[in-house]
Amino acid sequence: MANPNRVYQSFAALGDPTRRRIFERVAAHPSSVVDLARRLPVSRPAVSQHLRVLKQAQLVSDSREGTRRIYRLDPRGIGAMREWLDSHWASALEAFKNFADEQADRES
Numbered sequence: 077m078a079n080p081n082r083v084y085q086s087f088a089a090l091g092d093p094t095r096r097r098i099f100e101r102v103a104a105h106p107s108s109v110v111d112l113a114r115r116l117p118v119s120r121p122a123v124s125q126h127l128r129v130l131k132q133a134q135l136v137s138d139s140r141e142g143t144r145r146i147y148r149l150d151p152r153g154i155g156a157m158r159e160w161l162d163s164h165w166a167s168a169l170e171a172f173k174n175f176a177d178e179q180a181d182r183e184s
Contacts, residue, residue: 082134083160086153089133094118095126102136106148 090096113120127147130136134153138145
């Protein structure tokens with residue numbers, strides 16, 4: 077089972093709309109801070125701060141390519157989030173089934 081604190085940190089990191097947009101752009105295409113800032117209404121330092129939070133949550137990783145750092149999706153964070161959600165999926169489906177059955181009974 078994934079570390080719950082790490083999972084909560086990942087969900088919290090994606091709670092910020094700007095950070096979510098940055099994450100979505102990095103997930104679609106590995107990018108540098110300059111490339112990301114060019115397409116967002118925030119400064120490069122702000123993008124760097126958002127990337128730092130995403131990196132701490134293991135949602136993005138970076139590598140040096142020449143003089144730039146390229147950020148890309150880190151599968152560890154997404155995997156931990158998915159594992160956490162999957163652990164609750166069976167009970168969520170059962171709750172939905174019970175709800176649907178109750179609604180059907182009320183309509184009958």
